[in-house]
Structure formats: structure tokens, C-alpha cells
Amino acid sequence: MKGLKLFLLAIIPLLFACASSDEALVAKGDWKGVGYSDAIKGKTQRSYAALNKLGAANVNDYEEGYTLGLKEYCNPNFAYQIGLSGQYYQGICAGTPQAQKFRMEWQRGWNDQD
Template identity: 65%
Template sequence: MKTQQIQLKKWTKAAFSIGGLILLAACANTSEDYAKAGDWNAVGYSDGIKGKQHRTASDFKDYGTVNVNDYADGYMKGIKEYCNPNHAYQIGLSGNYYEGVCEGTPDSQKFRMEWQRGWNDSQLNK
């Protein structure tokens, strides 16, 4: 019985890992598309939900005029979702590096601990 539980736990982790990777792949190049379309809120959200560092207007110099307020609003929405400690373990387990974007948020310590736990487990599975 215990062996079955361990196998089920490993299978569950693998399934979540694959699901997380699929989700990230679906979001892979949308920032560029949104920037070309001038949807700066969506660019910010896309960066935030992926846990990327906040960009400046000069990072988008090839796209013409940038609405930095829309970008910042979208980014904050994305970061709020990304920094949920209930998802941090899966982010780490998927092998996604944490860039420290949750520091200063109410659950930053819990997020980092859960991400680290997932990251450590991902390294053991390699």
C-alpha cells in the first residue's frame, strides 16, 4: 500500500510538472505579440505571471511609444497571481528559476520556501 502511495505521489508531481510546462509554453512569446499590438497591459501581465523582472520603457525601444502605466498595472496583476505561495512549489518543481519578484509581498517568505522546496525536488529528479 505504501509503495502505491509513493508511486501515486510521484505520478501526481510529474503530471503537475507537465501541466505547468504546457502553461508556460502557451505563454512563451505573447509579450512580443502584445507589444507589437500596443497592448501594454497584456505585456505587463505576461511578464508578471511568468515571474520576470519589471521592464522599463527602454526595453521596448523597438516598439515605438510605450504606455508605462498600462504596463505597470498589468505587471502588478500578473505578479499578484505569480506570487501565490500555493503555486510556488510547482514553479520550482518545473525547474523555473525564481528571479526574486515576490520580495516585499506579504507572502514572500512562504513563496520562497515553497519554491525552494520544489526547486530542490526538481534537482533530485534529474
């Protein structure tokens, strides 16, 4: 169990570090990357207006990326670590099959912060 915790401590920051800045992704026209980045960071999905403030948005690509990121973020096996790291949960996993388990594990991590 301790090995799993160490693995999670190592992998979670890498997931966030791999996410490029919005500006760089928009400059490349990578709207799928913008959506993925938002979801993997636990952010709520942006509105069409918010996307267009960044540039000429491809909403379909954004939504596709967001869905991919959501599947990874909402994994209850990582929820404890997300809560323990102090990241606030914005409820983006509601409606997913593992939503309740994710929320419980996140809350457990949140409560265990030192």
C-alpha cells in the first residue's frame, strides 16, 4: 500500500505538469488539448463564450478533449491523492459512473491534509 501511495505522489504532479498553458495550446490550434487540460486540472467545462475569448474556438475538439481528461481525472484511484494535495474539487465528476466513490476518496484525502 505504501508503494502505491508513493507512486501516486509521483504521478499526479506529472499529470499536471504535462498540461501546457492555454495560450500555447490555443496558438497551436489544439482545442482538444485545451479541453483535456481543463478536465485533468479538475476545472469545470468552459462555455462557448469563454472559449471564444481565447480565440476562434473549435468547440467539438474542446469537448472531445474535455471528455478524455474527465475520464482520467475522475478515476477514484487518484481521488485521495488529489484531495490530499489540497486541490479543491469542483464537482466535475458528477454524473460519471464512479462519481460517488471519487467524491468519497477525494474527501478522505482532503480531510487527511496536515
